[in-house]
Amino acid sequence: MKNAIKIAVLTGLIAASGLQSCKQKNIASAVSGDAASKVYVAPGKYDEIYNFVSGGFSGQMSVYGIPSGRLLRVIPVFSTDPEKGWGFSEETKPMLNTSHGMVPWDDLHHVQLSKTNGEVDGRWVFGNANNTPRVARIDLTTFRTQEIIEIPNSGGNHSSPFITENTEYVVAGTRFSIPPDDVNGDVAIDTYKKNFKGTLSFISVGKEDGKMDIAFQIQCPGVNFDLSRAGKGVSHGWFFFSCYNTEQANTLLEVNASQKDKDFVMAVNWKKAEAYLKAGKARKQTVRYAHNTYSEKTHSATSEIKTEVLVLDSKELKDLCYFIPCPKSPHGCDVSPTGEYIVASGKLAAVIPVFSFDKMIKAIEAKSYDGEFEGIPVIKYESALYGEVKKPGLGPLHTEFDANGNAYTSMFVSSEVVKWNIKDLKVIDRQPTFYSIGHLCVVGGDTKTPTGKYLIAYNKITKDRYLPTGPELSQSAQLFDISGEKMKLLLDFPTIGEPHYAQAVLASVIKDRSIKIFKIEDNKHPYATKGEKETKVVREGNKVHVYMTAIRSHLTPDNIEGIKLGDEVYFHVTNLEQDWDVPHGFAIKGASNAELLVMPGETQTLKWVPDRVGISPMYCTDFCSALHQEMSGYVRVSPAGSSVPIKFGTGVTKQEVASK
Amino acid sequence: MNTDSKYIGTLTKVLLLFSGALLVLSLFYPIWRIELDAPQYPEGLTLTIFANKIGGQLDIINGLNHYIGMKTIHANEFIEFAVLPYAISAYALACLVVIAIRKRTILYLLFGFFVAFGTLAMIDFWRWEYNYGHNLDPSAAIIVPGMAYQPPLLGFKQLLNFGAYSIPDIGGWFLLISGVLMGTAVFIELRRNRKKA
Numbered sequence: 024m025k026n027a028i029k030i031a032v033l034t035g036l037i038a039a040s041g042l043q044s045c046k047q048k049n050i051a052s053a054v055s056g057d058a059a060s061k062v063y064v065a066p067g068k069y070d071e072i073y074n075f076v077s078g079g080f081s082g083q084m085s086v087y088g089i090p091s092g093r094l095l096r097v098i099p100v101f102s103t104d105p106e107k108g109w110g111f112s113e114e115t116k117p118m119l120n121t122s123h124g125m126v127p128w129d130d131l132h133h134v135q136l137s138k139t140n141g142e143v144d145g146r147w148v149f150g151n152a153n154n155t156p157r158v159a160r161i162d163l164t165t166f167r168t169q170e171i172i173e174i175p176n177s178g179g180n181h182s183s184p185f186i187t188e189n190t191e192y193v194v195a196g197t198r199f200s201i202p203p204d205d206v207n208g209d210v211a212i213d214t215y216k217k218n219f220k221g222t223l224s225f226i227s228v229g230k231e232d233g234k235m236d237i238a239f240q241i242q243c244p245g246v247n248f249d250l251s252r253a254g255k256g257v258s259h260g261w262f263f264f265s266c267y268n269t270e271q272a273n274t275l276l277e278v279n280a281s282q283k284d285k286d287f288v289m290a291v292n293w294k295k296a297e298a299y300l301k302a303g304k305a306r307k308q309t310v311r312y313a314h315n316t317y318s319e320k321t322h323s324a325t326s327e328i329k330t331e332v333l334v335l336d337s338k339e340l341k342d343l344c345y346f347i348p349c350p351k352s353p354h355g356c357d358v359s360p361t362g363e364y365i366v367a368s369g370k371l372a373a374v375i376p377v378f379s380f381d382k383m384i385k386a387i388e389a390k391s392y393d394g395e396f397e398g399i400p401v402i403k404y405e406s407a408l409y410g411e412v413k414k415p416g417l418g419p420l421h422t423e424f425d426a427n428g429n430a431y432t433s434m435f436v437s438s439e440v441v442k443w444n445i446k447d448l449k450v451i452d453r454q455p456t457f458y459s460i461g462h463l464c465v466v467g468g469d470t471k472t473p474t475g476k477y478l479i480a481y482n483k484i485t486k487d488r489y490l491p492t493g494p495e496l497s498q499s500a501q502l503f504d505i506s507g508e509k510m511k512l513l514l515d516f517p518t519i520g521e522p523h524y525a526q527a528v529l530a531s532v533i534k535d536r537s538i539k540i541f542k543i544e545d546n547k548h549p550y551a552t553k554g555e556k557e558t559k560v561v562r563e564g565n566k567v568h569v570y571m572t573a574i575r576s577h578l579t580p581d582n583i584e585g586i587k588l589g590d591e592v593y594f595h596v597t598n599l600e601q602d603w604d605v606p607h608g609f610a611i612k613g614a615s616n617a618e619l620l621v622m623p624g625e626t627q628t629l630k631w632v633p634d635r636v637g638i639s640p641m642y643c644t645d646f647c648s649a650l651h652q653e654m655s656g657y658v659r660v661s662p663a664g665s666s667v668p669i670k671f672g673t674g675v676t677k678q679e680v681a682s683k
Numbered sequence: 684m685n686t687d688s689k690y691i692g693t694l695t696k697v698l699l700l701f702s703g704a705l706l707v708l709s710l711f712y713p714i715w716r717i718e719l720d721a722p723q724y725p726e727g728l729t730l731t732i733f734a735n736k737i738g739g740q741l742d743i744i745n746g747l748n749h750y751i752g753m754k755t756i757h758a759n760e761f762i763e764f765a766v767l768p769y770a771i772s773a774y775a776l777a778c779l780v781v782i783a784i785r786k787r788t789i790l791y792l793l794f795g796f797f798v799a800f801g802t803l804a805m806i807d808f809w810r811w812e813y814n815y816g817h818n819l820d821p822s823a824a825i826i827v828p829g830m831a832y833q834p835p836l837l838g839f840k841q842l843l844n845f846g847a848y849s850i851p852d853i854g855g856w857f858l859l860i861s862g863v864l865m866g867t868a869v870f871i872e873l874r875r876n877r878k879k880a
Contacts, residue, residue, distance in 0.1 A: 575746060575747075575750075576750075600746075601743065602740075602743045648750075649750065649824075649825070650824055653824075
């Protein structure tokens with residue numbers, strides 16, 4: 024009996040320990056011994072790679088160094104940034120203008136580096152605004168947002184800002200179909216099928232200056248456009264968009280948009296669209312959208328409201344759009360380096376279908392259709408299908424490619440990255456992510472010749488990965504070494520906002536383009552002050568313009584009198600430095616906006632409306648020099664109607680006072 | 684060929700020709716450079732001195748010097764920049780004159796004057812450095828008792844957070860080599876003369 028009890032207890036212990044070892048492996052076993060040395064970038068050394076990461080609901084874009092995972096910069100794009108005066112200085116306010124007026128926030132989901140011949144050319148990086156539909160262009164000599172264009176006829180710009188192989192176009196596909204802007208939108212929401220339309224926008228990009236312009240839009244059936252990718256190489260001239268909610272539901276999409284077995288990938292022949300446009304087949308539609316540009320010559324932005332857009336109809340114009348059935352609410356829609364394979368990931372599908380561009384073209388020629396959807400031909404699934412990746416994992420979302428013919432797909436539900444071969448569609452490796460990966464990025468992973476080497480996973484959940492910080496936790500990135508057959512986890516690093524898509528490129532493509540200063544002789548700002556002798560204070564009614572300069576370590580003027588309650592004071596601060604890494608800041612007590620951060624040779628303006636009589640200190644906010652703390656001054660504010668004259672001092676030294 | 688001991692040889696003429704050419708070349712390159720580096724300037728700041736102007740990051744250096752009360756440096760305050768190009772050109776011309784006249788004594792004279800010229804130039808350079816380094820504004824923000832900011836005439840010196848490194852630049856090396864060629868010519872002529880004697 025005793026023995027029997029012993030055996031039972033022993034068996035129980037063995038079973039329990041066995042169960043323990045079945046638990047998912049954690050960090051201790053996931054990282055191999057030499058990971059630290061692979062991500063160690065010694066102090067003073069540069070990272071090998073730039074990683075441009077979307078900031079999601081922060082509205083900004085962040086720049087990381089890889090392999091260290093060090094945050095190098097946060098570029099303000101769609102959200103105000105008081106630290107940099109973005110959206111607060113008079114010069115940058117117009118950048119956030121829209122047809123709705125000033126919109127100080129957005130949700131930046133995807134980034135795209137400009138390309139030439141399908142390779143990253145290092146000139147610009149684009150980002151999309153998912154809420155109030157916009158596309159931004161950031162210049163990579165200054166790492167600043169230079170242009171933002173609003174998208175009309177659109178309700179959430181998600182499948183954007185994906186670009187063609189020579190940056191001919193940046194696209195913007197609406198996530199939420201809505202009634203077009205020029206019809207009465209005051210309709211019952213359940214008339215979705217009848218009144219709601221989906222719009223794809225093709226934004227042309229100036230070859231030299233990068234200037235964006237909506238070349239044309241394609242009006243499509245009311246569905247949700249999710250993600251997109253341009254064809255490249257053999258499929259250059261085409262664009263592919265994933266569509267869900269082909270059920271055309273307008274409520275409880277969670278259930279109602281998940282009914283059909285197959286939704287669609289839409290193939291758009293944009294060369295054909297160009298031909299239709301030339302042939303005058305587009306309809307001129309009256310709309311309203313803002314187009315904002317920032318000039319590095321005047322150091323100022325201008326916002327223009329545009330009122331017209333050219334629209335092509337996907338139903339009327341044949342050979343423009345085709346649907347390819349795709350299982351279960353496709354999300355990612357990624358094109359292989361050769362341009363031959365289109366990988367679509369049904370979020371709820373058990374397989375990853377891989378379509379062949381060649382087969383698709385043949386199917387179109389043979390009219391191998393399965394009927395129509397809202398007047399657009401639906402190609403037979405099998406006629407366009409190259410093959411399916413079987414049992415890839417749960418919840419496939421996005422795919423990137425390496426230099427050796429492999430694809431890497433993120434699996435949200437099963438929280439892993441799956442590596443598979445494009446040719447034979449066999450799974451080669453799978454590695455867990457911590458936790459619930461969304462997007463992923465391989466260095467050069469969407470170009471014609473991917474660099475490979477590293478893969479970065481962007482995760483939605485971090486739970487036990489970092490020290491707890493209350494209910495809201497950091498989201499994160501995870502770096503994998505993909506140079507071998509097996510992917511190896513190297514590093515976790517936290518990200519700003521929520522990271523969606525990101526792109527990575529060898530540092531050598533970008534780093535030497537960076538400028539160090541703005542030349543003061545090129546400063547065409549109307550309120551620029553190019554020397555201390557030109558500083559002045561000018562009253563125009565109740566507006567007072569202060570032409571101020573900043574140089575180590577003083578503001579000129581630093582004593583200002585004659586300001587009265589009811590005045591609007593504009594501090595136009597020119598940084599006279601012509602030396603690298605010497606910005607000056609400017610702040611004044613009680614300002615209801617933010618600070619200025621003025622780069623060498625630049626002029627920026629802070630508006631200040633004093634609300635009380637007295638003395639208000641102002642100072643340089645950026646520790647510029649040994650005497651930075653002395654870089655300050657005072658403004659005297661007198662009551663309205665006071666007779667205190669305008670007076671401003673540029674400072675006299677004690678010796679000069681004594682000699683007088 | 685006249686082999687009279689009063690006249691210079693062919694080799695000497697060739698040396699003088701090169702010497703003159705180097706003098707002309709030196710007008711187009713910086714003669715001297717002062718390199719500065721500090722923790723705030725790992726990339727370094729450079730001041731270059733040409734025969735007729737000052738180059739390099741003069742504005743930045745002037746901006747920094749105001750903290751210690753050093754006078755701002757302006758090229759138009761130096762009479763030297765007006766004179767030097769003519770002086771160097773004159774020596775280049777003199778080389779040709781010696782080749783034409785061929786008189787050995789004139790060569791000795793030229794060499795003597797050139798050495799004196801070089802020495803004077805260095806003394807003058809040192810004087811300017813002394814003046815800038817010592818005549819400081821008493822109301823300057825940074826006053827370190829007993830501290831002067833005279834850069835070294837040649838070599839390295841630490842001045843507060845800045846390390847200053849003063850060396851000849853390309854044009855300076857041309858001038859130096861030019862002098863050495865002249866000296867060699869003098870040496871050859873002296874030896875030739877002694878053998879004859």
